Amino acid sequence: MEPENTESQQNPEEQTQEKQENTQEINVETPTPQKSPVLNDGSYKAEKIQVLGGLDAVRKRPAMYIGSTSIRGLHHLVYEVVDNSVDEALAGHCTEIKVFINEDNSIKVIDNGRGIPVDIHPKFNRPALEIVLTKLHAGGKFDKGSYKVSGGLHGVGVSCVNALSKKLIVTVKRDGRIYEMEFERGKVAKEIKELGDSDEQGTTVQFWPDNEIFTETVFNFDTLSSRLRELAFLNKGLKISIKDERDGKENVFQYEGGILSFVEHINKNKTPLCEPIYFTKEKGEYELEISMQYNNSYQENIFSFANNINTIEGGSHLAGFKTALTRTFNNYAEKNKLKDVKLNSEDVREGLAAVISIKLAEPQFEGQTKTKLGNSEVKGIVDSIVSSGLNTYLEENPRVAKQVVEKFITAAKAREAARKARDLTRRKSALEGSSLPGKLADCQERDASKCEVFIVEGDSAGGSCKQGRDRKFQAVLPLRGKILNVEKSRLHKILSSQEIVTVITALGTSIGEEFNIEKLRYHRIIIMTDADVDGAHITCLLLTFFYRYMPKLIENGHVYIAQPPLFKVKKGKQQWYVYKEEELFKKIKEIGKENVNLQRYKGLGEMNPDQLWDTTLDPDTRILKKVTIEDAVAADEIFTILMGDQVEPRRKFIEDHAKEVKNLDV
Numbered sequence: 230m231e232p233e234n235t236e237s238q239q240n241p242e243e244q245t246q247e248k249q250e251n252t253q254e255i256n257v258e259t260p261t262p263q264k265s266p267v268l269n270d271g272s273y274k275a276e277k278i279q280v281l282g283g284l285d286a287v288r289k290r291p292a293m294y295i296g297s298t299s300i301r302g303l304h305h306l307v308y309e310v311v312d313n314s315v316d317e318a319l320a321g322h323c324t325e326i327k328v329f330i331n332e333d334n335s336i337k338v339i340d341n342g343r344g345i346p347v348d349i350h351p352k353f354n355r356p357a358l359e360i361v362l363t364k365l366h367a368g369g370k371f372d373k374g375s376y377k378v379s380g381g382l383h384g385v386g387v388s389c390v391n392a393l394s395k396k397l398i399v400t401v402k403r404d405g406r407i408y409e410m411e412f413e414r415g416k417v418a419k420e421i422k423e424l425g426d427s428d429e430q431g432t433t434v435q436f437w438p439d440n441e442i443f444t445e446t447v448f449n450f451d452t453l454s455s456r457l458r459e460l461a462f463l464n465k466g467l468k469i470s471i472k473d474e475r476d477g478k479e480n481v482f483q484y485e486g487g488i489l490s491f492v493e494h495i496n497k498n499k500t501p502l503c504e505p506i507y508f509t510k511e512k513g514e515y516e517l518e519i520s521m522q523y524n525n526s527y528q529e530n531i532f533s534f535a536n537n538i539n540t541i542e543g544g545s546h547l548a549g550f551k552t553a554l555t556r557t558f559n560n561y562a563e564k565n566k567l568k569d570v571k572l573n574s575e576d577v578r579e580g581l582a583a584v585i586s587i588k589l590a591e592p593q594f595e596g597q598t599k600t601k602l603g604n605s606e607v608k609g610i611v612d613s614i615v616s617s618g619l620n621t622y623l624e625e626n627p628r629v630a631k632q633v634v635e636k637f638i639t640a641a642k643a644r645e646a647a648r649k650a651r652d653l654t655r656r657k658s659a660l661e662g663s664s665l666p667g668k669l670a671d672c673q674e675r676d677a678s679k680c681e682v683f684i685v686e687g688d689s690a691g692g693s694c695k696q697g698r699d700r701k702f703q704a705v706l707p708l709r710g711k712i713l714n715v716e717k718s719r720l721h722k723i724l725s726s727q728e729i730v731t732v733i734t735a736l737g738t739s740i741g742e743e744f745n746i747e748k749l750r751y752h753r754i755i756i757m758t759d760a761d762v763d764g765a766h767i768t769c770l771l772l773t774f775f776y777r778y779m780p781k782l783i784e785n786g787h788v789y790i791a792q793p794p795l796f797k798v799k800k801g802k803q804q805w806y807v808y809k810e811e812e813l814f815k816k817i818k819e820i821g822k823e824n825v826n827l828q829r830y831k832g833l834g835e836m837n838p839d840q841l842w843d844t845t846l847d848p849d850t851r852i853l854k855k856v857t858i859e860d861a862v863a864a865d866e867i868f869t870i871l872m873g874d875q876v877e878p879r880r881k882f883i884e885d886h887a888k889e890v891k892n893l894d895v
């Protein structure tokens with residue numbers, strides 16, 4: 230990946246943590262043509278729908294179509310249906326989408342679009358509705374000038390959802406009538422029937438994901454909610470709601486400001502330096518929108534989208550934006566004699582929140598995860614719109630211009646200081662004769678993919694860990710106390726913190742402009758702290774550091790959190806370790822409470838090296854949580870709230886989550 234895309238564009242929700250290893254990993258047939266009861270009313274030519282193939286392939290290799298069969302793929306089903314409704318909105322025919330998570334874990338998506346056509350497809354002699362639901366890529370629904378493939382990451386269509394659902398019911402209101410059809414695992418279960426009259430129009434899809442396909446079938450409200458919010462931001466005015474019938478939670482998203490509201494949302498808990506700026510341009514073959522706003526933090530947060538797809542890997546739209554920014558600010562600063570240093574691309578993005586959204590007729594998606602926009606003509610388009618728009622803005626707002634340029638100059642100087650600090654550390658370690666920190670107990674193995682490092686809280690736990698580990702492939706780095714809160718400092722200050730320099734040196738990747746993941750010395754970086762408030766704080770500080778300065782480590786799945794046991798339960802000669810509060814109760818019920826000896830571990834230091842190996846270090850028996858970032862907006866929000874400079878959002882966050890914290894800290 231290009232370095233320019235690394236800092237701001239994270240993998241798509243919260244800082245969620247997936248379990249790994251020995252835990253639950255979080256890690257065509259054509260139907261025989263029959264005569265249909267529905268008459269062709271001529272309002273829609275079903276023959277426009279192009280058919281590519283049946284659904285058996287989807288059931289055989291689901292991951293190829295929806296990415297995975299884990300919880301992620303499960304949520305993809307919802308996005309796939311919603312994206313079809315959003316396409317109707319993009320074509321100007323739909324204003325509202327409602328999503329329900331039902332008590333039986335089925336999903337219902339209701340839109341007020343045109344409704345899927347029901348007339349007879351001439352080639353198949355079947356209702357178009359059936360073809361759309363049972364054939365792959367039954368396209369052809371798009372008018373000229375509308376943008377297709379708003380479709381989820383894979384853009385595979387609602388037929389894939391049908392293939393991967395044990396049951397699906399689709400209801401269409403169209404031309405004054407209501408129609409319904411039912412499917413099971415992609416096959417027709419109930420023929421199309423008319424239910425009566427209606428003067429409304431739209432499509433309702435309700436589906437029950439197939440538990441033969443998915444490892445998990447329970448939907449997460451927050452995950453779905455944040456993607457729906459994103460879609461509402463990206464499609465100005467469109468009303469999208471979600472209701473969880475399991476507990477009554479509900480959200481309604483509708484933003485007349487579109488991505489300008491998105492930028493306000495990103496900066497919600499930050500201190501902005503100006504009003505959000507907004508540029509837009511619409512031409513036949515594309516529609517471009519950009520919004521940006523600087524805040525007083527040191528982080529950049531740029532999100533780019535093409536046809537509503539989060540282009541995590543960036544691409545030509547992002548490149549055009551960055552080029553324009555650097556040139557425009559340098560020109561402005563020069564003209565107004567504001568600067569004594571040259572501002573580089575990173576300097577002018579310090580404290581920037583921005584959203585770039587382009588909708589175009591034929592997007593080309595490239596890159597490892599097909600989330601990089603390839604259309605080369607887009608770069609120049611974005612560059613020229615941002616250049617002229619920003620120029621005008623700066624001329625009209627000299628006070629803001631001066632303030633942000635001064636910030637950039639400070640950033641440029643700090644960058645220079647950071648470079649010197651880095652050189653100094655390098656020379657210092659060279660002088661010491663070894664480039665590795667003295668506190669690191671390294672492992673013997675040299676192949677990084679086999680190596681892991683435990684970053685451990687405190688010297689005493691570090692000592693047990695050093696004795697208990699398998700020194701062949703496990704290294705230990707004890708940290709003394711808390712590391713610096715990186716959320717509140719620039720890089721050069723961060724590099725003056727000894728604990729942080731130790732971590733960087735041990736990992737081998739360097740940092741900032743020189744960060745190089747190829748040099749990572751351990752493919753598993755395991756944070757191991759006591760299960761108390763201090764431990765949680767240290768974990769949080771380390772995660773903030775990795776997230777802000779080495780996001781690739783998290784994106785590539787190198788960061789883990791160790792799960793030491795909370796209790797040891799002994800009865801007679803047998804003993805068990807318990808890792809969760811809830812499990813303790815279950816265990817005791819299972820073995821009976823007579824003659825049970827219960828030990829609560831307050832810290833890692835209470836375990837001897839053997840116990841530590843058995844419970845927390847041994848890859849065959851331990852539990853690790855893998856740190857992933859599914860939603861960069863939510864992750865940024867959490868780190869800003871927890872570690873940033875505003876007190877009020879943090880107070881509110883802690884108050885809102887007080888119940889959970891209480892449970893954690895019994």
Ligand code: 0RA
Nearest residue numbers: 273313314317342343344345370432
């Ligand atoms: C095929 C053709 C047309 C619309 C749709 C499919 C359609 C699919 C879904 C899925 C969820 N909601 C949907 N809404 C519409 C075009 C219809 C026309 O030209 O009238």
